[in-house]
Amino acid sequence: MQNRKFQEHFVAPIEETPVVAVDKLDESQKARSTWDDAWDSMRRRPSFWISSALIVLIVTVAAFPGLFTSVSPNLGCELANSNGAPTAGHPLGFTRQGCDVYARIIFGTQASVTVGLIATLLVTISGIIVGSLAGYYGGFLDAFVSRVGDIFFAIPTVLGAIVLMSVIPERTPLTVAFVLAVFAWPQIARIMRGAVLSASNSDYVTASTALGVSKFKILLRHVVPNSIAPVIVVATISLGTFIVAEATLSFLGIGLPPTVMSWGNDIAQAQTSIRTNPQVLLLPSAALSITVLSFLMLGDVVRDALDPAARARR
Amino acid sequence: MTQILNENQSETIDTSETPLLQIRNLEVGFRTQRGLVPAVRGVDLTLYAGQSLAIVGESGSGKTTTAQAIIDLLPGTGSVTGGEILFEGRDLTKLPAKEIQDVRGRLIGYVPQDPMSNLNPVWNIGFQVEEAIKANGIAQGKEARLRAIQVLQEAGLSDASERLKQYPHQFSGGMRQRVLIGIGLSARPKLLIADEPTSALDVTVQRQILDHLGTLTRDYGTSVLFITHDLGLAAERAEQLVVMYRGKIVESGSSQEILANPQHPYTQRLVSAAPSLASRRIQSAKHADAAAPAIFSGDSLDATLIARAAEREQAAPDKPLISVQNVSKTYRIRQQGFKYNELKAVNGVSFGVQRGTTTAIVGESGSGKSTVAKLILQLESITSGKIEFDGQDVAALKGADLLKFRRRVQPVFQDPYGSLDPQYSVGNTIAEPLLAHKVGTAKERQARVLELLDQVSLPASTRYRYPSELSGGQRQRIAVARALALKPDVLVLDEAVSALDVLVQGQILNLLTELQTELGLTYLFITHDLAVVRLIADNVCVMKKGEIIEAATTDEVFDNPRETYTQDLLAAIPGGNFVFGR
Numbered sequence: 015m016q017n018r019k020f021q022e023h024f025v026a027p028i029e030e031t032p033v034v035a036v037d038k039l040d041e042s043q044k045a046r047s048t049w050d051d052a053w054d055s056m057r058r059r060p061s062f063w064i065s066s067a068l069i070v071l072i073v074t075v076a077a078f079p080g081l082f083t084s085v086s087p088n089l090g091c092e093l094a095n096s097n098g099a100p101t102a103g104h105p106l107g108f109t110r111q112g113c114d115v116y117a118r119i120i121f122g123t124q125a126s127v128t129v130g131l132i133a134t135l136l137v138t139i140s141g142i143i144v145g146s147l148a149g150y151y152g153g154f155l156d157a158f159v160s161r162v163g164d165i166f167f168a169i170p171t172v173l174g175a176i177v178l179m180s181v182i183p184e185r186t187p188l189t190v191a192f193v194l195a196v197f198a199w200p201q202i203a204r205i206m207r208g209a210v211l212s213a214s215n216s217d218y219v220t221a222s223t224a225l226g227v228s229k230f231k232i233l234l235r236h237v238v239p240n241s242i243a244p245v246i247v248v249a250t251i252s253l254g255t256f257i258v259a260e261a262t263l264s265f266l267g268i269g270l271p272p273t274v275m276s277w278g279n280d281i282a283q284a285q286t287s288i289r290t291n292p293q294v295l296l297l298p299s300a301a302l303s304i305t306v307l308s309f310l311m312l313g314d315v316v317r318d319a320l321d322p323a324a325r326a327r328r
Numbered sequence: 329m330t331q332i333l334n335e336n337q338s339e340t341i342d343t344s345e346t347p348l349l350q351i352r353n354l355e356v357g358f359r360t361q362r363g364l365v366p367a368v369r370g371v372d373l374t375l376y377a378g379q380s381l382a383i384v385g386e387s388g389s390g391k392t393t394t395a396q397a398i399i400d401l402l403p404g405t406g407s408v409t410g411g412e413i414l415f416e417g418r419d420l421t422k423l424p425a426k427e428i429q430d431v432r433g434r435l436i437g438y439v440p441q442d443p444m445s446n447l448n449p450v451w452n453i454g455f456q457v458e459e460a461i462k463a464n465g466i467a468q469g470k471e472a473r474l475r476a477i478q479v480l481q482e483a484g485l486s487d488a489s490e491r492l493k494q495y496p497h498q499f500s501g502g503m504r505q506r507v508l509i510g511i512g513l514s515a516r517p518k519l520l521i522a523d524e525p526t527s528a529l530d531v532t533v534q535r536q537i538l539d540h541l542g543t544l545t546r547d548y549g550t551s552v553l554f555i556t557h558d559l560g561l562a563a564e565r566a567e568q569l570v571v572m573y574r575g576k577i578v579e580s581g582s583s584q585e586i587l588a589n590p591q592h593p594y595t596q597r598l599v600s601a602a603p604s605l606a607s608r609r610i611q612s613a614k615h616a617d618a619a620a621p622a623i624f625s626g627d628s629l630d631a632t633l634i635a636r637a638a639e640r641e642q643a644a645p646d647k648p649l650i651s652v653q654n655v656s657k658t659y660r661i662r663q664q665g666f667k668y669n670e671l672k673a674v675n676g677v678s679f680g681v682q683r684g685t686t687t688a689i690v691g692e693s694g695s696g697k698s699t700v701a702k703l704i705l706q707l708e709s710i711t712s713g714k715i716e717f718d719g720q721d722v723a724a725l726k727g728a729d730l731l732k733f734r735r736r737v738q739p740v741f742q743d744p745y746g747s748l749d750p751q752y753s754v755g756n757t758i759a760e761p762l763l764a765h766k767v768g769t770a771k772e773r774q775a776r777v778l779e780l781l782d783q784v785s786l787p788a789s790t791r792y793r794y795p796s797e798l799s800g801g802q803r804q805r806i807a808v809a810r811a812l813a814l815k816p817d818v819l820v821l822d823e824a825v826s827a828l829d830v831l832v833q834g835q836i837l838n839l840l841t842e843l844q845t846e847l848g849l850t851y852l853f854i855t856h857d858l859a860v861v862r863l864i865a866d867n868v869c870v871m872k873k874g875e876i877i878e879a880a881t882t883d884e885v886f887d888n889p890r891e892t893y894t895q896d897l898l899a900a901i902p903g904g905n906f907v908f909g910r
Contacts, residue, residue, distance in 0.1 A: 022581060023579075023580075023581030023582065023585055023591070024577070024579065024580045024581055025578070025579050025592050026576060026578045026592060028592065028593060030576065031573055031574055031576045031578055031594070033573075033593045033594045033597065036597075036801075036831045036832060036835050037801040037831070037832045037835060039786060039787060039790060039793075039798070039802060040797075041789060043797070046793075046797060047751070047753065047794045048750055048751060048794065048796065054361075055361075216746055217743055217747040218746065218747055218748055218749040220707065220739075220741070220747075221739065221741060221747045221748075221807070221810075222760065222764075223707065224707060224738065225760060225761040225764055225810070225814075226730075226731050226734035226735065226761065226764050227760065227761075227764040228764075231764070235749075235760075236749050236751075236752075239749075240750065240751055
């Protein structure tokens with residue numbers, strides 16, 4: 015032991031690292047749930063505030079279009095104003111029919127946002143129910159639901175919607191939303207099924223079983239709340255795509271009827287004046303893009319906040 | 329102490345040499361949302377060629393971070409914020425990325441902690457070893473393949489040439505760790521960093537691996553830097569010891585000296601909590617004549633212990649509370665096509681558990697011990713045999729009777745990170761069993777939650793917190809509180825303290841002992857860790873390949889193990905026979 019390579023026995027001064035109680039609970043920080051953490055991470059991102067401000071604005075416009083314009087979008091159309099330049103009270107000029115472009119955009123918001131919200135709601139609710147039952151109970155139910163989902167998955171949404179819309183007698187924002195939902199639910203159901211499968215294998219589910227909690231209650235109380243985050247992310251993003259899909263259908267003439275004001279209809283009608291009066295086409299398109307982009311942006315922020323792996327990478 | 333150590337010491341080289349590795353005042357910090365959090369605060373250490381050094385500390389003490397800083401493998405948000413790391417006189421913290429790459433692998437080898445996740449599952453073993461050999465420029469082409477075989481043979485895989493084409497999932501944990509050691513040593517590095525190289529392995533495998541590592545590094549004159557939480561391992565395998573606590577070194581020097589005579593209060597605490605074969609069963613402070621709720625090491629209390637044991641025996645009724653009679657469990661494993669293979673996970677197991685006592689079931693991974701726990705908890709069905717609880721056949725229970733059984737027999741699981749729902753606050757988690765069994769009103773349930781938190785020594789404000797804010801030990805205490813909510817008779821603890829640091833483990837074991845005395849609980853303790861068994865159990869069943877090969881009182885098994893397997897298990901405990909200074 016006389017080897018000089020051995021270092022001497024070093025003991026740190028006790029004041030430097032005072033010994034604290036073993037495994038003491040740190041009570042200095044506020045209690046936080048995973049949702050608090052997600053909120054905290056979203057709060058710090060400018061894109062969250064930009065996108066939510068835009069979304070609040072868009073939803074307000076959709077709910078109370080009268081607040082933003084006093085001009086009636088249809089009644090005040092005078093052919094004398096056809097393709098007219100902006101004037102006082104009509105900041106964005108006139109369409110070929112002599113209608114106020116600004117008023118039409120404002121009133122068109124309602125149809126687009128309604129379709130987007132209702133379709134997302136339908137898809138999310140049905141997807142969560144179907145996906146969680148299939149993933150949790152497995153067996154025949156799972157096989158059946160998954161195969162049916164595959165069939166719908168194989169049909170392109172817009173193509174399927176074209177076929178379905180052409181047989182529906184009355185076309186309203188509600189029916190358009192319903193038709194879009196019919197073809198879009200398998201995506202959410204699949205995501206939910208996967209999340210439920212992994213959550214139902216976790217130890218806390220076994221623990222609850224051993225505590226005597228019934229199987230269905232475990233699904234409701236533990237499995238679903240722990241599987242819902244990815245669904246929320248996809249739902250936020252798909253809201254934007256539903257608005258685009260509605261515009262596409264309306265553009266093709268099989269979405270909302272021309273009597274219902276919507277951006278898709280306006281874009282379709284503006285085709286003819288693209289050379290003479292391009293803003294009639296560009297302005298509703300811009301409104302559509304801004305709406306869709308703000309939902310996509312929000313979806314992005316939500317995904318980063320709910321996915322801890324993505325958060326750690328930043 | 330062991331032979332290895334003495335042989336190492338005899339290889340005295342001239343004393344004027346410069347150290348192989350010298351760390352001066354190293355500071356490492358992690359960037360978080362709340363600013364820079366220091367993880368390592370001014371660490372100094374010196375390692376000479378041919379020496380072995382162990383860094384010991386609890387999780388979060390900065391030991392792994394220090395090791396990662398040496399070879400520039402800190403995770404993305406971490407960075408060295410001060411100090412220097414001199415390796416053969418070169419400061420590694422200032423080297424450009426290209427030169428660090430050259431040092432990594434060729435001069436400093438690294439054996440990572442988890443053999444299960446550190447081999448790439450899509451490449452075969454041969455490819456991965458060759459990759460390391462080629463990357464370090466040791467050999468190319470055909471020669472690399474031959475070298476790979478040699479490396480694996482040296483790492484203890486005798487049939488290496490046939491196994492090159494196999495994939496990681498075809499290897500057991502111990503074999504994978506050998507592959508990783510082989511890769512780490514493939515370039516004959518001057519320094520090998522082994523980060524918890526064996527914590528995921530069974531004790532007997534651990535001993536083989538450590539022996540082998542010792543032989544290899546001695547043959548090549550490689551210095552070894554162990555990162556471990558296991559004091560016994562450090563005492564047995566390293567000449568030098570560095571104890572880290574909250575990012576700082578609190579004590580360093582010769583390992584034997586430190587362990588025999590710890591000076592810093594933290595080291596003293598660590599040493600006194602380290603379970604070893606010399607430990608005795610923890611006694612509850614609430615027992616009239618016990619002096620302190622500490623873990624006793626010596627022979628001082630033998631008299632009281634014998635008295636206590638006699639007392640327990642007297643108190644025990646004739647009929648066991650749980651009686652397991654010739655129970656088997658067979659799983660059908662699907663083969664290709666419609667064929668099935670039968671796997672006997674549990675084979676003709678019989679034992680009894682007396683009320684108010686602790687029975688430990690010990691075994692290595694795959695011995696069927698956890699399956700026994702699941703059978704008793706009725707989470708799996710019994711293939712043959714019979715389990716009786718308080719005179720009732722457990723398998724026949726249905727509906728309300730099963731619910732009543734679940735109230736009386738509660739589990740505590742191994743993984744404190746997985747067994748609590750992350751979306752549930754602690755209060756809701758503990759109240760869940762009360763709610764499921766419709767016990768009391770909302771107000772009464774709240775009162776019970778507070779009472780339970782107090783029993784597991786957590787402040788009342790814990791009930792608003794979420795599992796992600798708690799440490800592993802705190803989560804495990806919550807799991808115990810949840811299990812106690814329905815005032816059960818039996819707790820089935822499946823590896824309940826295995827994932828915890830020594831000090832926290834000691835704390836939980838003390839807590840369990842006190843609760844047992846206070847509430848008259850019966851424990852069934854499933855574990856792979858014999859040293860823990862010594863601290864908590866009255867009776868032991870040793871399992872191997874689905875069968876109980878030895879069952880007796882704890883003292884009997886530890887003092888006079890009958891089976892060679894039990895003897896091997898006992899001998900494999902690292903530092904098991906080392907006498908710690910208390």
